[in-house]
Amino acid sequence: MSDGRPAIDLDLRLVRYFTVLAEQRHFARAAALLHITQPSLSRQIRNLEHQLGVRLLERTAKGSHLTEAGEVFLPEARALLRSAAQAAARTRAAAQPYRLIVGYTADLIVTPAVRSVRDRNPDADVQAVHLHWGQAREALLEHRVDALIARLPLATDGLHVTILYDEPRVLAVALDHRLAGRESVTLDDIADEPLPRVPDAAWNAYWRIDPRPDGRPAPGGPLVTAAEDKLELVAAGQAVAIVPGGLRGLRPDLTTVALEGIAPGHVVLATRSGDRSRLLAEFSRAARRHLTSS
Known part of the structure:
Protein backbone atom coordinates (compact mmCIF):
# COMPACT_ATOMS: atom_id res chain seq x y z
CA MET A 1 0.00 0.00 0.00
CA SER A 2 1.46 3.37 -1.03
CA ASP A 3 2.04 6.10 1.53
CA GLY A 4 1.61 8.77 -1.13
CA ARG A 5 5.33 9.46 -1.56
CA PRO A 6 6.91 8.85 -4.98
CA ALA A 7 8.92 5.65 -5.37
CA ILE A 8 12.69 6.01 -5.47
CA ASP A 9 14.39 4.34 -8.44
CA LEU A 10 17.86 3.69 -7.00
CA ASP A 11 20.80 3.13 -9.33
CA LEU A 12 22.61 0.06 -7.94
CA ARG A 13 25.87 1.24 -9.48
CA LEU A 14 25.71 4.37 -7.33
CA VAL A 15 24.80 2.29 -4.29
CA ARG A 16 27.92 0.18 -4.82
CA TYR A 17 30.06 3.32 -5.20
CA PHE A 18 28.71 4.52 -1.87
CA THR A 19 29.52 1.25 -0.06
CA VAL A 20 33.12 1.30 -1.31
CA LEU A 21 33.52 4.93 -0.31
CA ALA A 22 31.97 4.25 3.09
CA GLU A 23 34.50 1.46 3.68
CA GLN A 24 37.48 3.53 2.52
CA ARG A 25 36.36 6.88 4.04
CA HIS A 26 38.52 8.56 1.39
CA PHE A 27 37.47 9.63 -2.11
CA ALA A 28 40.87 9.08 -3.77
CA ARG A 29 41.29 5.55 -2.40
CA ALA A 30 37.71 4.61 -3.24
CA ALA A 31 38.02 6.00 -6.76
CA ALA A 32 41.19 3.98 -7.31
CA LEU A 33 39.46 0.77 -6.21
CA LEU A 34 36.49 1.52 -8.45
CA HIS A 35 38.72 2.44 -11.42
CA ILE A 36 37.07 5.81 -11.90
CA THR A 37 38.28 9.37 -11.37
CA GLN A 38 37.81 11.17 -8.07
CA PRO A 39 35.67 13.96 -9.59
CA SER A 40 33.45 11.35 -11.23
CA LEU A 41 33.00 9.54 -7.90
CA SER A 42 32.07 12.81 -6.21
CA ARG A 43 29.42 13.47 -8.87
CA GLN A 44 28.00 9.97 -8.54
CA ILE A 45 27.70 10.25 -4.76
CA ARG A 46 25.96 13.62 -5.12
CA ASN A 47 23.55 11.98 -7.60
CA LEU A 48 22.78 9.24 -5.07
CA GLU A 49 22.25 11.79 -2.31
CA HIS A 50 19.89 13.67 -4.64
CA GLN A 51 17.95 10.46 -5.34
CA LEU A 52 17.59 9.76 -1.63
CA THR A 60 36.70 17.13 5.13
CA ALA A 61 40.30 17.86 4.24
CA LYS A 62 41.34 14.61 5.97
CA GLY A 63 38.80 12.40 4.19
CA SER A 64 35.10 11.85 4.72
CA HIS A 65 32.78 10.40 7.34
CA LEU A 66 29.23 9.13 7.27
CA THR A 67 26.35 11.29 8.39
CA GLU A 68 23.71 9.77 10.65
CA ALA A 69 21.66 9.04 7.53
CA GLY A 70 24.71 7.49 5.90
CA GLU A 71 25.25 5.18 8.88
CA VAL A 72 21.65 4.01 8.58
CA PHE A 73 21.85 3.58 4.80
CA LEU A 74 25.14 1.61 4.71
CA PRO A 75 23.87 -1.78 5.98
CA GLU A 76 20.72 -1.36 3.87
CA ALA A 77 22.86 -0.62 0.83
CA ARG A 78 24.96 -3.72 1.40
CA ALA A 79 21.84 -5.84 1.79
CA LEU A 80 20.36 -4.33 -1.37
CA LEU A 81 23.47 -5.14 -3.41
CA ARG A 82 23.60 -8.63 -2.00
CA SER A 83 19.95 -9.29 -2.82
CA ALA A 84 20.39 -7.99 -6.35
CA ALA A 85 23.48 -10.15 -6.86
CA GLN A 86 21.72 -13.21 -5.50
CA ALA A 87 18.72 -12.64 -7.76
CA ALA A 88 20.98 -12.32 -10.80
CA ALA A 89 23.05 -15.35 -9.82
CA ARG A 90 20.02 -17.56 -9.28
CA THR A 91 18.53 -16.45 -12.57
CA ARG A 92 21.78 -17.24 -14.42
CA ALA A 93 22.05 -20.56 -12.61
CA ALA A 94 18.61 -21.53 -13.86
CA ALA A 95 19.71 -20.88 -17.44
CA GLN A 96 23.31 -22.11 -16.97
CA PRO A 97 23.20 -24.94 -14.41
CA TYR A 98 26.76 -25.98 -15.19
CA ARG A 99 28.67 -22.80 -14.44
CA LEU A 100 31.36 -22.27 -11.79
CA ILE A 101 33.44 -19.14 -11.24
CA VAL A 102 36.48 -19.40 -8.97
CA GLY A 103 37.97 -16.24 -7.52
CA TYR A 104 41.56 -15.95 -6.35
CA THR A 105 43.69 -13.21 -4.81
CA ALA A 106 47.27 -12.00 -5.01
CA ASP A 107 49.57 -14.53 -6.71
CA LEU A 108 47.73 -17.66 -5.62
CA ILE A 109 47.45 -20.33 -8.32
CA VAL A 110 44.14 -22.13 -8.85
CA THR A 111 44.83 -23.58 -12.31
CA PRO A 112 45.33 -27.28 -11.35
CA ALA A 113 42.00 -27.47 -9.50
CA VAL A 114 40.12 -25.48 -12.16
CA ARG A 115 41.53 -27.68 -14.93
CA SER A 116 40.62 -30.81 -13.03
CA VAL A 117 36.97 -29.74 -12.77
CA ARG A 118 36.90 -28.54 -16.37
CA ASP A 119 38.43 -31.78 -17.69
CA ARG A 120 35.88 -33.87 -15.78
CA ASN A 121 33.00 -31.66 -16.92
CA PRO A 122 33.67 -30.68 -20.55
CA ASP A 123 30.17 -29.24 -20.97
CA ALA A 124 30.48 -26.97 -17.93
CA ASP A 125 31.55 -23.34 -17.99
CA VAL A 126 34.38 -23.22 -15.42
CA GLN A 127 36.25 -19.92 -15.09
CA ALA A 128 38.85 -18.33 -12.81
CA VAL A 129 38.96 -14.58 -12.08
CA HIS A 130 41.45 -12.48 -10.13
CA LEU A 131 40.06 -10.39 -7.27
CA HIS A 132 41.51 -7.46 -5.33
CA TRP A 133 42.13 -8.70 -1.78
CA GLY A 134 39.93 -5.99 -0.30
CA GLN A 135 36.90 -6.97 -2.39
CA ALA A 136 37.20 -10.76 -2.43
CA ARG A 137 34.73 -11.54 0.36
CA GLU A 138 32.07 -9.24 -1.07
CA ALA A 139 32.53 -10.81 -4.50
CA LEU A 140 31.74 -14.19 -2.95
CA LEU A 141 28.75 -12.98 -0.92
CA GLU A 142 27.39 -11.06 -3.92
CA HIS A 143 27.58 -14.23 -6.09
CA ARG A 144 30.13 -12.74 -8.49
CA VAL A 145 32.22 -15.83 -7.74
CA ASP A 146 31.18 -19.24 -6.39
CA ALA A 147 34.41 -20.16 -4.60
CA LEU A 148 37.37 -18.16 -3.34
CA ILE A 149 41.02 -19.06 -2.83
CA ALA A 150 42.60 -16.45 -0.59
CA ARG A 151 44.87 -15.81 2.35
CA LEU A 152 43.63 -15.09 5.84
CA PRO A 153 42.48 -12.92 7.48
CA LEU A 154 39.00 -13.19 6.03
CA ALA A 155 35.75 -12.44 7.86
CA THR A 156 33.97 -15.80 7.98
CA ASP A 157 30.37 -14.84 8.80
CA GLY A 158 28.15 -16.25 6.05
CA LEU A 159 31.02 -18.36 4.70
CA HIS A 160 32.34 -21.90 4.97
CA VAL A 161 36.15 -21.73 5.18
CA THR A 162 38.61 -24.61 4.80
CA ILE A 163 42.36 -24.23 5.36
CA LEU A 164 44.18 -25.71 2.38
CA TYR A 165 47.74 -25.25 3.62
CA ASP A 166 49.98 -23.16 5.85
CA GLU A 167 52.81 -20.92 4.72
CA PRO A 168 55.33 -19.01 6.82
CA ARG A 169 55.13 -15.26 7.22
CA VAL A 170 58.48 -13.70 6.31
CA LEU A 171 60.03 -10.25 6.24
CA ALA A 172 60.57 -8.53 2.88
CA VAL A 173 63.42 -6.01 2.79
CA ALA A 174 65.45 -4.18 0.18
CA LEU A 175 68.68 -5.89 -0.91
CA ASP A 176 70.75 -3.17 0.79
CA HIS A 177 68.74 -3.20 4.03
CA ARG A 178 70.67 -3.83 7.25
CA LEU A 179 68.74 -7.10 7.81
CA ALA A 180 69.21 -8.49 4.29
CA GLY A 181 71.24 -11.68 4.33
CA ARG A 182 70.30 -12.63 7.89
CA GLU A 183 69.12 -16.21 8.39
CA SER A 184 66.24 -14.99 10.53
CA VAL A 185 64.98 -12.01 12.51
CA THR A 186 62.58 -11.45 15.40
CA LEU A 187 59.96 -8.78 15.98
CA ASP A 188 62.44 -7.04 18.27
CA ASP A 189 64.75 -6.59 15.27
CA ILE A 190 62.05 -4.57 13.48
CA ALA A 191 60.56 -2.84 16.52
CA ASP A 192 61.26 0.60 15.00
CA GLU A 193 60.95 -0.26 11.30
CA PRO A 194 57.96 1.33 9.53
CA LEU A 195 55.53 -1.18 7.99
CA PRO A 196 52.98 -0.23 5.31
CA ARG A 197 49.32 -0.04 6.38
CA VAL A 198 46.16 -0.82 4.42
CA PRO A 199 42.59 0.45 5.02
CA ASP A 200 41.49 -2.89 6.52
CA ALA A 201 41.96 -3.13 10.31
CA ALA A 202 41.95 -6.94 10.45
CA TRP A 203 44.54 -7.13 7.69
CA ASN A 204 46.77 -4.64 9.50
CA ALA A 205 46.52 -6.58 12.75
CA TYR A 206 47.49 -9.83 11.04
CA TRP A 207 50.17 -8.73 8.58
CA ARG A 208 51.71 -5.97 10.71
CA ILE A 209 51.33 -8.10 13.88
CA ASP A 210 49.66 -5.18 15.58
CA PRO A 211 49.66 -5.12 18.53
CA ARG A 212 52.84 -7.06 19.21
CA PRO A 213 52.75 -10.04 21.62
CA ASP A 214 53.85 -7.81 24.51
CA GLY A 215 50.99 -5.40 23.84
CA ARG A 216 53.02 -2.66 22.18
CA PRO A 217 51.62 -1.20 18.96
CA ALA A 218 53.43 -1.93 15.74
CA PRO A 219 55.35 1.04 14.34
CA GLY A 220 53.51 3.29 11.91
CA GLY A 221 53.96 3.28 8.20
CA PRO A 222 52.61 4.70 4.94
CA LEU A 223 49.08 3.82 3.81
CA VAL A 224 48.78 1.77 0.59
CA THR A 225 45.90 0.14 -1.29
CA ALA A 226 47.88 -2.07 -3.68
CA ALA A 227 50.48 -4.78 -3.06
CA GLU A 228 52.68 -3.27 -5.77
CA ASP A 229 52.83 0.02 -3.89
CA LYS A 230 53.81 -1.81 -0.70
CA LEU A 231 56.69 -3.57 -2.46
CA GLU A 232 57.78 -0.29 -4.05
CA LEU A 233 58.08 1.28 -0.60
CA VAL A 234 60.13 -1.67 0.61
CA ALA A 235 62.44 -1.57 -2.42
CA ALA A 236 62.93 2.17 -1.93
CA GLY A 237 64.07 1.57 1.65
CA GLN A 238 61.10 3.43 3.15
CA ALA A 239 59.62 0.42 4.93
CA VAL A 240 59.83 -3.31 5.51
CA ALA A 241 56.86 -5.63 5.10
CA ILE A 242 55.65 -8.93 6.48
CA VAL A 243 54.57 -11.03 3.49
CA PRO A 244 53.55 -14.63 2.73
CA GLY A 245 56.49 -16.99 2.43
CA GLY A 246 54.83 -18.50 -0.65
CA LEU A 247 54.86 -15.19 -2.52
CA ARG A 248 55.94 -15.89 -6.10
CA GLY A 249 57.84 -13.59 -8.41
CA LEU A 250 59.22 -11.27 -5.71
CA ARG A 251 60.93 -8.24 -7.22
CA PRO A 252 64.66 -8.76 -7.92
CA ASP A 253 65.55 -5.77 -5.74
CA LEU A 254 63.93 -7.41 -2.69
CA THR A 255 64.77 -10.39 -0.52
CA THR A 256 63.03 -12.16 2.34
CA VAL A 257 64.22 -13.15 5.80
CA ALA A 258 62.60 -15.77 8.06
CA LEU A 259 60.62 -14.41 11.02
CA GLU A 260 61.14 -16.29 14.27
CA GLY A 261 58.34 -16.91 16.73
CA ILE A 262 55.53 -16.00 14.31
CA ALA A 263 52.69 -18.41 13.54
CA PRO A 264 52.32 -19.28 9.85
CA GLY A 265 49.70 -17.79 7.57
CA HIS A 266 46.92 -19.81 5.97
CA VAL A 267 45.68 -20.21 2.41
CA VAL A 268 42.00 -21.08 2.43
CA LEU A 269 39.07 -22.14 0.29
CA ALA A 270 35.94 -20.12 1.05
CA THR A 271 32.41 -20.78 -0.19
CA ARG A 272 29.02 -19.41 0.80
CA SER A 273 27.40 -21.23 3.69
CA GLY A 274 24.69 -23.54 2.42
CA ASP A 275 25.88 -23.76 -1.21
CA ARG A 276 25.52 -27.36 -2.32
CA SER A 277 26.06 -27.42 -6.10
CA ARG A 278 27.70 -30.50 -7.59
CA LEU A 279 30.37 -28.47 -9.41
CA LEU A 280 31.24 -26.59 -6.23
CA ALA A 281 31.60 -29.82 -4.28
CA GLU A 282 33.83 -31.19 -7.01
CA PHE A 283 35.98 -28.05 -6.99
CA SER A 284 36.32 -28.25 -3.22
CA ARG A 285 37.68 -31.79 -3.53
CA ALA A 286 40.00 -30.73 -6.36
CA ALA A 287 41.29 -27.77 -4.34
CA ARG A 288 42.18 -29.98 -1.37
CA ARG A 289 43.88 -32.41 -3.73
CA HIS A 290 45.76 -30.06 -6.07
CA LEU A 291 46.28 -26.71 -4.33
CA THR A 292 49.18 -27.09 -1.95
CA SER A 293 52.19 -25.00 -0.97
CA SER A 294 54.59 -27.05 -3.09
Whole structure:
Protein backbone atom coordinates (compact mmCIF):
# COMPACT_ATOMS: atom_id res chain seq x y z
CA MET A 1 0.00 0.00 0.00
CA SER A 2 1.46 3.37 -1.03
CA ASP A 3 2.04 6.10 1.53
CA GLY A 4 1.61 8.77 -1.13
CA ARG A 5 5.33 9.46 -1.56
CA PRO A 6 6.91 8.85 -4.98
CA ALA A 7 8.92 5.65 -5.37
CA ILE A 8 12.69 6.01 -5.47
CA ASP A 9 14.39 4.34 -8.44
CA LEU A 10 17.86 3.69 -7.00
CA ASP A 11 20.80 3.13 -9.33
CA LEU A 12 22.61 0.06 -7.94
CA ARG A 13 25.87 1.24 -9.48
CA LEU A 14 25.71 4.37 -7.33
CA VAL A 15 24.80 2.29 -4.29
CA ARG A 16 27.92 0.18 -4.82
CA TYR A 17 30.06 3.32 -5.20
CA PHE A 18 28.71 4.52 -1.87
CA THR A 19 29.52 1.25 -0.06
CA VAL A 20 33.12 1.30 -1.31
CA LEU A 21 33.52 4.93 -0.31
CA ALA A 22 31.97 4.25 3.09
CA GLU A 23 34.50 1.46 3.68
CA GLN A 24 37.48 3.53 2.52
CA ARG A 25 36.36 6.88 4.04
CA HIS A 26 38.52 8.56 1.39
CA PHE A 27 37.47 9.63 -2.11
CA ALA A 28 40.87 9.08 -3.77
CA ARG A 29 41.29 5.55 -2.40
CA ALA A 30 37.71 4.61 -3.24
CA ALA A 31 38.02 6.00 -6.76
CA ALA A 32 41.19 3.98 -7.31
CA LEU A 33 39.46 0.77 -6.21
CA LEU A 34 36.49 1.52 -8.45
CA HIS A 35 38.72 2.44 -11.42
CA ILE A 36 37.07 5.81 -11.90
CA THR A 37 38.28 9.37 -11.37
CA GLN A 38 37.81 11.17 -8.07
CA PRO A 39 35.67 13.96 -9.59
CA SER A 40 33.45 11.35 -11.23
CA LEU A 41 33.00 9.54 -7.90
CA SER A 42 32.07 12.81 -6.21
CA ARG A 43 29.42 13.47 -8.87
CA GLN A 44 28.00 9.97 -8.54
CA ILE A 45 27.70 10.25 -4.76
CA ARG A 46 25.96 13.62 -5.12
CA ASN A 47 23.55 11.98 -7.60
CA LEU A 48 22.78 9.24 -5.07
CA GLU A 49 22.25 11.79 -2.31
CA HIS A 50 19.89 13.67 -4.64
CA GLN A 51 17.95 10.46 -5.34
CA LEU A 52 17.59 9.76 -1.63
CA GLY A 53 17.03 13.36 -0.62
CA VAL A 54 19.58 13.17 2.20
CA ARG A 55 23.26 13.88 2.75
CA LEU A 56 25.19 10.63 3.22
CA LEU A 57 28.74 11.89 3.79
CA GLU A 58 30.50 14.88 5.22
CA ARG A 59 33.63 15.76 3.30
CA THR A 60 36.70 17.13 5.13
CA ALA A 61 40.30 17.86 4.24
CA LYS A 62 41.34 14.61 5.97
CA GLY A 63 38.80 12.40 4.19
CA SER A 64 35.10 11.85 4.72
CA HIS A 65 32.78 10.40 7.34
CA LEU A 66 29.23 9.13 7.27
CA THR A 67 26.35 11.29 8.39
CA GLU A 68 23.71 9.77 10.65
CA ALA A 69 21.66 9.04 7.53
CA GLY A 70 24.71 7.49 5.90
CA GLU A 71 25.25 5.18 8.88
CA VAL A 72 21.65 4.01 8.58
CA PHE A 73 21.85 3.58 4.80
CA LEU A 74 25.14 1.61 4.71
CA PRO A 75 23.87 -1.78 5.98
CA GLU A 76 20.72 -1.36 3.87
CA ALA A 77 22.86 -0.62 0.83
CA ARG A 78 24.96 -3.72 1.40
CA ALA A 79 21.84 -5.84 1.79
CA LEU A 80 20.36 -4.33 -1.37
CA LEU A 81 23.47 -5.14 -3.41
CA ARG A 82 23.60 -8.63 -2.00
CA SER A 83 19.95 -9.29 -2.82
CA ALA A 84 20.39 -7.99 -6.35
CA ALA A 85 23.48 -10.15 -6.86
CA GLN A 86 21.72 -13.21 -5.50
CA ALA A 87 18.72 -12.64 -7.76
CA ALA A 88 20.98 -12.32 -10.80
CA ALA A 89 23.05 -15.35 -9.82
CA ARG A 90 20.02 -17.56 -9.28
CA THR A 91 18.53 -16.45 -12.57
CA ARG A 92 21.78 -17.24 -14.42
CA ALA A 93 22.05 -20.56 -12.61
CA ALA A 94 18.61 -21.53 -13.86
CA ALA A 95 19.71 -20.88 -17.44
CA GLN A 96 23.31 -22.11 -16.97
CA PRO A 97 23.20 -24.94 -14.41
CA TYR A 98 26.76 -25.98 -15.19
CA ARG A 99 28.67 -22.80 -14.44
CA LEU A 100 31.36 -22.27 -11.79
CA ILE A 101 33.44 -19.14 -11.24
CA VAL A 102 36.48 -19.40 -8.97
CA GLY A 103 37.97 -16.24 -7.52
CA TYR A 104 41.56 -15.95 -6.35
CA THR A 105 43.69 -13.21 -4.81
CA ALA A 106 47.27 -12.00 -5.01
CA ASP A 107 49.57 -14.53 -6.71
CA LEU A 108 47.73 -17.66 -5.62
CA ILE A 109 47.45 -20.33 -8.32
CA VAL A 110 44.14 -22.13 -8.85
CA THR A 111 44.83 -23.58 -12.31
CA PRO A 112 45.33 -27.28 -11.35
CA ALA A 113 42.00 -27.47 -9.50
CA VAL A 114 40.12 -25.48 -12.16
CA ARG A 115 41.53 -27.68 -14.93
CA SER A 116 40.62 -30.81 -13.03
CA VAL A 117 36.97 -29.74 -12.77
CA ARG A 118 36.90 -28.54 -16.37
CA ASP A 119 38.43 -31.78 -17.69
CA ARG A 120 35.88 -33.87 -15.78
CA ASN A 121 33.00 -31.66 -16.92
CA PRO A 122 33.67 -30.68 -20.55
CA ASP A 123 30.17 -29.24 -20.97
CA ALA A 124 30.48 -26.97 -17.93
CA ASP A 125 31.55 -23.34 -17.99
CA VAL A 126 34.38 -23.22 -15.42
CA GLN A 127 36.25 -19.92 -15.09
CA ALA A 128 38.85 -18.33 -12.81
CA VAL A 129 38.96 -14.58 -12.08
CA HIS A 130 41.45 -12.48 -10.13
CA LEU A 131 40.06 -10.39 -7.27
CA HIS A 132 41.51 -7.46 -5.33
CA TRP A 133 42.13 -8.70 -1.78
CA GLY A 134 39.93 -5.99 -0.30
CA GLN A 135 36.90 -6.97 -2.39
CA ALA A 136 37.20 -10.76 -2.43
CA ARG A 137 34.73 -11.54 0.36
CA GLU A 138 32.07 -9.24 -1.07
CA ALA A 139 32.53 -10.81 -4.50
CA LEU A 140 31.74 -14.19 -2.95
CA LEU A 141 28.75 -12.98 -0.92
CA GLU A 142 27.39 -11.06 -3.92
CA HIS A 143 27.58 -14.23 -6.09
CA ARG A 144 30.13 -12.74 -8.49
CA VAL A 145 32.22 -15.83 -7.74
CA ASP A 146 31.18 -19.24 -6.39
CA ALA A 147 34.41 -20.16 -4.60
CA LEU A 148 37.37 -18.16 -3.34
CA ILE A 149 41.02 -19.06 -2.83
CA ALA A 150 42.60 -16.45 -0.59
CA ARG A 151 44.87 -15.81 2.35
CA LEU A 152 43.63 -15.09 5.84
CA PRO A 153 42.48 -12.92 7.48
CA LEU A 154 39.00 -13.19 6.03
CA ALA A 155 35.75 -12.44 7.86
CA THR A 156 33.97 -15.80 7.98
CA ASP A 157 30.37 -14.84 8.80
CA GLY A 158 28.15 -16.25 6.05
CA LEU A 159 31.02 -18.36 4.70
CA HIS A 160 32.34 -21.90 4.97
CA VAL A 161 36.15 -21.73 5.18
CA THR A 162 38.61 -24.61 4.80
CA ILE A 163 42.36 -24.23 5.36
CA LEU A 164 44.18 -25.71 2.38
CA TYR A 165 47.74 -25.25 3.62
CA ASP A 166 49.98 -23.16 5.85
CA GLU A 167 52.81 -20.92 4.72
CA PRO A 168 55.33 -19.01 6.82
CA ARG A 169 55.13 -15.26 7.22
CA VAL A 170 58.48 -13.70 6.31
CA LEU A 171 60.03 -10.25 6.24
CA ALA A 172 60.57 -8.53 2.88
CA VAL A 173 63.42 -6.01 2.79
CA ALA A 174 65.45 -4.18 0.18
CA LEU A 175 68.68 -5.89 -0.91
CA ASP A 176 70.75 -3.17 0.79
CA HIS A 177 68.74 -3.20 4.03
CA ARG A 178 70.67 -3.83 7.25
CA LEU A 179 68.74 -7.10 7.81
CA ALA A 180 69.21 -8.49 4.29
CA GLY A 181 71.24 -11.68 4.33
CA ARG A 182 70.30 -12.63 7.89
CA GLU A 183 69.12 -16.21 8.39
CA SER A 184 66.24 -14.99 10.53
CA VAL A 185 64.98 -12.01 12.51
CA THR A 186 62.58 -11.45 15.40
CA LEU A 187 59.96 -8.78 15.98
CA ASP A 188 62.44 -7.04 18.27
CA ASP A 189 64.75 -6.59 15.27
CA ILE A 190 62.05 -4.57 13.48
CA ALA A 191 60.56 -2.84 16.52
CA ASP A 192 61.26 0.60 15.00
CA GLU A 193 60.95 -0.26 11.30
CA PRO A 194 57.96 1.33 9.53
CA LEU A 195 55.53 -1.18 7.99
CA PRO A 196 52.98 -0.23 5.31
CA ARG A 197 49.32 -0.04 6.38
CA VAL A 198 46.16 -0.82 4.42
CA PRO A 199 42.59 0.45 5.02
CA ASP A 200 41.49 -2.89 6.52
CA ALA A 201 41.96 -3.13 10.31
CA ALA A 202 41.95 -6.94 10.45
CA TRP A 203 44.54 -7.13 7.69
CA ASN A 204 46.77 -4.64 9.50
CA ALA A 205 46.52 -6.58 12.75
CA TYR A 206 47.49 -9.83 11.04
CA TRP A 207 50.17 -8.73 8.58
CA ARG A 208 51.71 -5.97 10.71
CA ILE A 209 51.33 -8.10 13.88
CA ASP A 210 49.66 -5.18 15.58
CA PRO A 211 49.66 -5.12 18.53
CA ARG A 212 52.84 -7.06 19.21
CA PRO A 213 52.75 -10.04 21.62
CA ASP A 214 53.85 -7.81 24.51
CA GLY A 215 50.99 -5.40 23.84
CA ARG A 216 53.02 -2.66 22.18
CA PRO A 217 51.62 -1.20 18.96
CA ALA A 218 53.43 -1.93 15.74
CA PRO A 219 55.35 1.04 14.34
CA GLY A 220 53.51 3.29 11.91
CA GLY A 221 53.96 3.28 8.20
CA PRO A 222 52.61 4.70 4.94
CA LEU A 223 49.08 3.82 3.81
CA VAL A 224 48.78 1.77 0.59
CA THR A 225 45.90 0.14 -1.29
CA ALA A 226 47.88 -2.07 -3.68
CA ALA A 227 50.48 -4.78 -3.06
CA GLU A 228 52.68 -3.27 -5.77
CA ASP A 229 52.83 0.02 -3.89
CA LYS A 230 53.81 -1.81 -0.70
CA LEU A 231 56.69 -3.57 -2.46
CA GLU A 232 57.78 -0.29 -4.05
CA LEU A 233 58.08 1.28 -0.60
CA VAL A 234 60.13 -1.67 0.61
CA ALA A 235 62.44 -1.57 -2.42
CA ALA A 236 62.93 2.17 -1.93
CA GLY A 237 64.07 1.57 1.65
CA GLN A 238 61.10 3.43 3.15
CA ALA A 239 59.62 0.42 4.93
CA VAL A 240 59.83 -3.31 5.51
CA ALA A 241 56.86 -5.63 5.10
CA ILE A 242 55.65 -8.93 6.48
CA VAL A 243 54.57 -11.03 3.49
CA PRO A 244 53.55 -14.63 2.73
CA GLY A 245 56.49 -16.99 2.43
CA GLY A 246 54.83 -18.50 -0.65
CA LEU A 247 54.86 -15.19 -2.52
CA ARG A 248 55.94 -15.89 -6.10
CA GLY A 249 57.84 -13.59 -8.41
CA LEU A 250 59.22 -11.27 -5.71
CA ARG A 251 60.93 -8.24 -7.22
CA PRO A 252 64.66 -8.76 -7.92
CA ASP A 253 65.55 -5.77 -5.74
CA LEU A 254 63.93 -7.41 -2.69
CA THR A 255 64.77 -10.39 -0.52
CA THR A 256 63.03 -12.16 2.34
CA VAL A 257 64.22 -13.15 5.80
CA ALA A 258 62.60 -15.77 8.06
CA LEU A 259 60.62 -14.41 11.02
CA GLU A 260 61.14 -16.29 14.27
CA GLY A 261 58.34 -16.91 16.73
CA ILE A 262 55.53 -16.00 14.31
CA ALA A 263 52.69 -18.41 13.54
CA PRO A 264 52.32 -19.28 9.85
CA GLY A 265 49.70 -17.79 7.57
CA HIS A 266 46.92 -19.81 5.97
CA VAL A 267 45.68 -20.21 2.41
CA VAL A 268 42.00 -21.08 2.43
CA LEU A 269 39.07 -22.14 0.29
CA ALA A 270 35.94 -20.12 1.05
CA THR A 271 32.41 -20.78 -0.19
CA ARG A 272 29.02 -19.41 0.80
CA SER A 273 27.40 -21.23 3.69
CA GLY A 274 24.69 -23.54 2.42
CA ASP A 275 25.88 -23.76 -1.21
CA ARG A 276 25.52 -27.36 -2.32
CA SER A 277 26.06 -27.42 -6.10
CA ARG A 278 27.70 -30.50 -7.59
CA LEU A 279 30.37 -28.47 -9.41
CA LEU A 280 31.24 -26.59 -6.23
CA ALA A 281 31.60 -29.82 -4.28
CA GLU A 282 33.83 -31.19 -7.01
CA PHE A 283 35.98 -28.05 -6.99
CA SER A 284 36.32 -28.25 -3.22
CA ARG A 285 37.68 -31.79 -3.53
CA ALA A 286 40.00 -30.73 -6.36
CA ALA A 287 41.29 -27.77 -4.34
CA ARG A 288 42.18 -29.98 -1.37
CA ARG A 289 43.88 -32.41 -3.73
CA HIS A 290 45.76 -30.06 -6.07
CA LEU A 291 46.28 -26.71 -4.33
CA THR A 292 49.18 -27.09 -1.95
CA SER A 293 52.19 -25.00 -0.97
CA SER A 294 54.59 -27.05 -3.09
